[in-house]
Amino acid sequence: xxxxxxxxxxxxxxxxxxxxxxxxxxxxxxxxxxxxxxxxxxxxxxxxxxxxxxxxxxxxxxxxxxxxxxxxxxxxxxxxxxxxxxxxxxxxxxxxxxxxxxxxxxxxxxxxxxxxxxxxxxxxxxxxxxxxxxxxxxxxxxxxxxxxxxxxxxxxxxxxxxxxxxxxxxxxxxxxxxxxxxxxxxxxxxxxxxxxxxxxxxxxxxxxxxxxxxxxxxxxxxxxxxxxxxxxxxxxxxxxxxxxxxxxxxxxxxxxxxxxxxxxxxxx
Amino acid sequence: xxxxxxxxxxxxxxxxxxxxxxxxxxxxxxxxxxxxxxxxxxxxxxxxxxxxxxxxxxxxxxxxxxxxxxxxxxxxxxxxxxxxxxxxxxxxxxxxxxxxxxxxxxxxxxxxxxxxxxxxxxxxxxxxxxxxxxxxxxxxxxxxxxxxxxxxxxxxxxxxxxxxxxxxxxxxxxxxxxxxxxxxxxxxxxxxxxxxxxxxxxxxxxxxxxxxxxxxxxxxxxxxxxxxxxxxxxxxxxxxxxxxxxxxxxxxxxxxxxxxxxxxxxxx
Numbered sequence: 001x002x003x004x005x006x007x008x009x010x011x012x013x014x015x016x017x018x019x020x021x022x023x024x025x026x027x028x029x030x031x032x033x034x035x036x037x038x039x040x041x042x043x044x045x046x047x048x049x050x051x052x053x054x055x056x057x058x059x060x061x062x063x064x065x066x067x068x069x070x071x072x073x074x075x076x077x078x079x080x081x082x083x084x085x086x087x088x089x090x091x092x093x094x095x096x097x098x099x100x101x102x103x104x105x106x107x108x109x110x111x112x113x114x115x116x117x118x119x120x121x122x123x124x125x126x127x128x129x130x131x132x133x134x135x136x137x138x139x140x141x142x143x144x145x146x147x148x149x150x151x152x153x154x155x156x157x158x159x160x161x162x163x164x165x166x167x168x169x170x171x172x173x174x175x176x177x178x179x180x181x182x183x184x185x186x187x188x189x190x191x192x193x194x195x196x197x198x199x200x201x202x203x204x205x206x207x208x209x210x211x212x213x214x215x216x217x218x219x220x221x222x223x224x225x226x227x228x229x230x231x232x233x234x235x236x237x238x239x240x241x242x243x244x245x246x247x248x249x250x251x252x253x254x255x256x257x258x259x260x261x262x263x264x265x266x267x268x
Numbered sequence: 269x270x271x272x273x274x275x276x277x278x279x280x281x282x283x284x285x286x287x288x289x290x291x292x293x294x295x296x297x298x299x300x301x302x303x304x305x306x307x308x309x310x311x312x313x314x315x316x317x318x319x320x321x322x323x324x325x326x327x328x329x330x331x332x333x334x335x336x337x338x339x340x341x342x343x344x345x346x347x348x349x350x351x352x353x354x355x356x357x358x359x360x361x362x363x364x365x366x367x368x369x370x371x372x373x374x375x376x377x378x379x380x381x382x383x384x385x386x387x388x389x390x391x392x393x394x395x396x397x398x399x400x401x402x403x404x405x406x407x408x409x410x411x412x413x414x415x416x417x418x419x420x421x422x423x424x425x426x427x428x429x430x431x432x433x434x435x436x437x438x439x440x441x442x443x444x445x446x447x448x449x450x451x452x453x454x455x456x457x458x459x460x461x462x463x464x465x466x467x468x469x470x471x472x473x474x475x476x477x478x479x480x481x482x483x484x485x486x487x488x489x490x491x492x493x494x495x496x497x498x499x500x501x502x503x504x505x506x507x508x509x510x511x512x513x514x515x516x517x518x519x520x521x522x523x524x525x526x527x528x529x530x531x532x533x534x535x536x
Contacts, residue, residue, distance in 0.1 A: 181469040185457075199450070201449040202495075
């Protein structure tokens with residue numbers, strides 16, 4: 001495996017997933033994974049103690065929009081056998097978030113020191129997956145070329161609860177040109193395992209979002225004249241669930257800093 | 269054939285196309301055809317002298333969004349053999365518009381007195397077709413239940429010209445709830461012969477529409493909070509072409525007063 005000496009976004013955009021993961025593992029790549037390994041599926045990460053290993057899949061089953069389940073590890077194993085056999089979920093993401101009893105307590109670059117034999121990791125589909133397809137379909141995504149993260153918002157919509165897990169729906173927002181919104185819907189509806197079609201198109205008021213320029217996560221992307229804000233269900237939803245349901249421990253990716261799988265988007 | 273004594277919208281909504289055409293032919297039904305013969309394809313009508321019989325199909329081929337060609341009659345014949353063998357296009361629509369050299373000169377209930385041996389009739393798919401499918405998919409359409417016509421607007425977008433025919437794109441507008449816009453796109457994209465997916469979603473400014481409450485044709489439908497204006501290419505486009513390209517004679521349906529074919533929507 002030849003890992004590039006200098007990890008830059010242009011190089012890593014066309015690199016195979018194992019190369020990008022190795023760059024991340026070495027600490028050469030520490031920022032968001034927007035556009036990296038173009039054509040391969042990226043995922044959200046949720047790690048919970050075994051005692052939640054039933055509640056969480058149930059939550060995913062009841063909320064397939066925000067939580068499309070792509071892979072689950074064996075108890076105690078950080079290796080996602082279906083998504084990437086050579087990966088180690090403790091070190092292959094650029095940044096993690098550690099929640100204890102609903103509080104964000106740490107944002108480390110590795111979670112080796114947090115790993116325990118009773119942990120289970122869940123990989124959830126991510127909208128970065130369809131951004132590549134949107135780009136191919138000539139639906140302009142300004143943030144993609146600028147290497148910036150999307151805007152993410154907590155909404156007034158409730159997810160269906162499962163056992164001890166409950167919380168609000170989180171959405172990602174991309175401004176899309178009015179003449180390309182229909183194409184954006186057509187393209188993304190083909191990817192139910194990457195959140196599928198938008199859940200909301202238009203005025204953010206109805207989602208209980210007070211200001212489109214003040215996202216709860218990610219970066220500000222202000223719609224320009226002739227653009228509409230388009231909202232997709234978002235894999236940051238489990239983090240909002242952690243904050244509200246307060247399990248003793250939940251470890252996730254840091255928003256925008258995803259896990260890059262070996263699964264080609266065309267196979268998803 | 270049992271034609272109802274009193275032609276009302278509820279009765280004709282579930283009536284077969286030949287029954288509705290007979291009611292129209294008798295003069296019992298004189299208003300718009302919104303929702304009639306639910307489940308059957310409705311079409312726009314364009315009649316031109318034979319000398320335009322090459323330019324117009326070419327215009328349709330180059331502008332399949334506003335002008336999806338469903339049927340063409342033989343020269344001199346008012347019978348659309350593919351769409352409805354028992355129909356007579358001179359009397360089976362509730363209202364017509366007659367344009368001479370770009371001027372609207374008459375809006376009759378029959379065009380028997382205008383018919384000539386050198387005329388050709390073209391049937392173009394219509395968005396009323398997919399309104400039934402939208403309704404089935406629980407995408408709310410307020411105007412449908414109220415029996416009202418949609419709003420139609422001339423835009424600043426140009427159609428591709430063909431021979432002597434040129435003009436602007438005309439669109440129809442329906443306000444759709446923000447959480448159902450994606451579904452509206454998914455449903456209508458399945459009907460390319462009924463204008464397909466929306467061409468514009470959001471702020472009407474970008475289409476050069478000065479006021480959403482002042483349609484050029486049809487009725488005013490004001491978007492309410494939580495709704496987005498959604499625009500589809502519209503079969504009234506040829507009428508805008510008539511006004512601009514000024515052929516000596518063009519006869520069309522009156523906006524909203526469509527031809528009802530025998531073609532089930534599922535076969536379109």
